[in-house]
Amino acid sequence: MILPEVETSAAGLFNMLYSSVESTLLITSIRLEVFDYLVTPKTAEQLAEAIETDPVSTNYLLNALVSCALLEKENGYFKNTITSRTFLLKNQPTSLGEAFLMQSGMRDMMISDLYNMVKKGPDSTPKDTSDQSEEKWGRFASAMANCARAGTAQQMAEVVSKMPEFPEFKKMLDLGGGPGIFGLAIVSSHPDMRGVIFDRKPSTKVAAKFIDEYQMQDRMEVLAGDYNQDPIGKGYDLIWASSTLNFAQQNLQPVVKKIYNALNPNGVFINLSEGLTHEATQPHFFVLCTMAWSIQNHPLRAFNQGEIAEEMIKAGFRSVRSQTVDTGWGPMDLDIARK
Numbered sequence: 001m002i003l004p005e006v007e008t009s010a011a012g013l014f015n016m017l018y019s020s021v022e023s024t025l026l027i028t029s030i031r032l033e034v035f036d037y038l039v040t041p042k043t044a045e046q047l048a049e050a051i052e053t054d055p056v057s058t059n060y061l062l063n064a065l066v067s068c069a070l071l072e073k074e075n076g077y078f079k080n081t082i083t084s085r086t087f088l089l090k091n092q093p094t095s096l097g098e099a100f101l102m103q104s105g106m107r108d109m110m111i112s113d114l115y116n117m118v119k120k121g122p123d124s125t126p127k128d129t130s131d132q133s134e135e136k137w138g139r140f141a142s143a144m145a146n147c148a149r150a151g152t153a154q155q156m157a158e159v160v161s162k163m164p165e166f167p168e169f170k171k172m173l174d175l176g177g178g179p180g181i182f183g184l185a186i187v188s189s190h191p192d193m194r195g196v197i198f199d200r201k202p203s204t205k206v207a208a209k210f211i212d213e214y215q216m217q218d219r220m221e222v223l224a225g226d227y228n229q230d231p232i233g234k235g236y237d238l239i240w241a242s243s244t245l246n247f248a249q250q251n252l253q254p255v256v257k258k259i260y261n262a263l264n265p266n267g268v269f270i271n272l273s274e275g276l277t278h279e280a281t282q283p284h285f286f287v288l289c290t291m292a293w294s295i296q297n298h299p300l301r302a303f304n305q306g307e308i309a310e311e312m313i314k315a316g317f318r319s320v321r322s323q324t325v326d327t328g329w330g331p332m333d334l335d336i337a338r339k
């Protein structure tokens with residue numbers, strides 16, 4: 001028998017084939033509240049009794065979670081790892097479970113018809129820009145807050161607070177701020193700066209809730225509107241925008257110019273967004289997580305590296321400094337423009 005000569009390995013393909021099992025395992029375990037019940041170590045039988053599941057199937061599920069480093073197993077007892085303790089328990093400021101349930105629902109909806117999306121091209125029915133879509137953002141804003149405070153907001157507040165102009169800042173804007181966690185984190189790291197969170201109305205209601213929660217009512221306020229067409233206020237020393245300008249892609253230069261005009265002389269505009277490289281094929285995480293969204297929302301899409309910086313220069317900023325930062329969501333581009 002002569003078998004073919006094989007010069008490469010198919011291991012990557014097999015991993016790819018089964019990567020959806022990892023995702024389903026994570027989402028199912030969040031739904032079953034496995035991590036909440038394993039705050040104290042339990043055997044598979046004990047857990048199955050507590051969460052009313054089948055003990056044999058539960059044992060397989062738990063072993064798989066150990067193999068994904070979300071649980072540890074010792075003498076038949078399962079317990080959380082630091083990752084599951086930090087991010088997968090309910091009702092913590094860093095809980096990601098609710099956001100993951102929402103994101104996976106959206107992802108499944110978008111990806112389920114990938115075959116036809118690719119065959120026939122993007123859905124040409126008009127995009128929903130109605131109140132319903134705004135309500136959807138309001139609901140997402142709550143869940144997204146924890147994605148920000150799971151580490152990236154703290155990391156970015158530290159970067160901003162180390163800037164030479166930071167001590168002189170008096171007023172900042174968090175543009176498309178959603179729940180406003182980035183704005184809250186930046187303002188809190190300054191002794192007396194004030195801040196405005198700008199977003200569509202339903203999201204600003206959520207931001208107002210977080211302003212109350214952090215007792216920042218005397219320093220933070222919300223402003224509702226659509227940055228593509230409404231005024232965004234003025235007199236800012238800092239304008240922060242993260243993961244939002246994709247929604248201005250068809251209007252990017254006027255929006256960046258609006259940002260420029262809203263800043264005081266010597267003001268700073270900082271944008272944090274994905275920045276695709278290698279002809280839009282890297283970083284792996286952002287290429288994958290934006291693929292179906294970009295197909296469905298074409299011409300809205302993920303940004304390529306340098307795209308925002310270019311618009312900043314065109315808008316008249318005197319200098320732009322760009323760096324790639326490793327965030328909890330993967331490598332992102334931080335563009336800092338000075339007026």
Ligand SMILES: C[S@@+](CC[C@H](N)C(=O)[O-])C[C@H]1O[C@@H](n2cnc3c(N)ncnc32)[C@H](O)[C@@H]1O
Binds near residue numbers: 199203225226
């Ligand atoms: C992915 S979220 C990012 C939220 C926040 N900046 C963060 O990084 O966590 C995008 C935000 O942009 C807001 N947004 C999108 N288009 C907008 C527009 N035209 N005017 C105001 N806000 C907008 C959405 O409501 C949403 O809160």
